[in-house]
Amino acid sequence: MLALVDTCQATATARGRLCACLEPPALGRLRAIAADERLAAGEVLFAPGQPAQSLYGVRQGAVMLVRTLGDGRRQVLSFLFPGDVFGFEPDAVHSCSAIALRRSGFCRFPLAGLDEDLQLAVRLHAVACACLAEGLEHMLRLGRMTAAERVAGFFYRLWVRLDRPAELHLPMRLLDVADHLGLRMETVCRHLAALRRAGVVGPLGPDGDLPVLDPEALRRR
Secondary structure, three states: OOOOOOOOOOOOOOOEOOHHHOOHHHHHHHHHHOEEEEEOOOOEEEOOOOEOOEEEEEEEOOEEEEEEOOOOOEEEEEEEOOOEEEOOOOOOEOOOEEEEOOOEEEEEEEHHHHHOOHHHHHHHHHHHHHHHHHHHHHHHHHHHOOHHHHHHHHHHHHHHHOOOOOEEEOOOOHHHHHHHHOOOHHHHHHHHHHHHHOOOEOOOOOOOEEEEOOHHHHHHO
């Protein structure tokens, strides 16, 4: 049974919010089959080709899902934060890598245990549909938005996802952002500098701190 040494930092904006949407009896059954995983920054939770036998919920920290193409190019599929559930695979084999961006804690849910509980299976189906919808939305943004819109949109959505803080604490590098948005890092830096000159954001600090000065202007862009 999972011993919650780390307090879960999930918020209302989390993708999935598996635990928050369950009644106490179902939550107890979920915790009974859950296990604890911890990673330091840069460590890999799973890699392509490994069996996909569990789902994971971020409890603390941040993680990114990465797919490397045959020619060596990299696509960052998603950035995940406390409350997000991931690890869904149609073929029971992982197709991407999950890399911790900072010290992170996870709940691991074996699929075998989840399949045996109808209420949990129904809830996980809803979470999987939400993840699919977000992936399709990201494809739309890559296909139809300009580079400036992609950069501004990324930081606005991240600001909303992290509960609208006065200052974003970015766990990822700008290179990771570029690989997520399908842009060159120089392009991301150029448009971020334009947002700074317009007074929308402040200067990016060496530790990844980015002040959000005008959220409404960021949304409009």
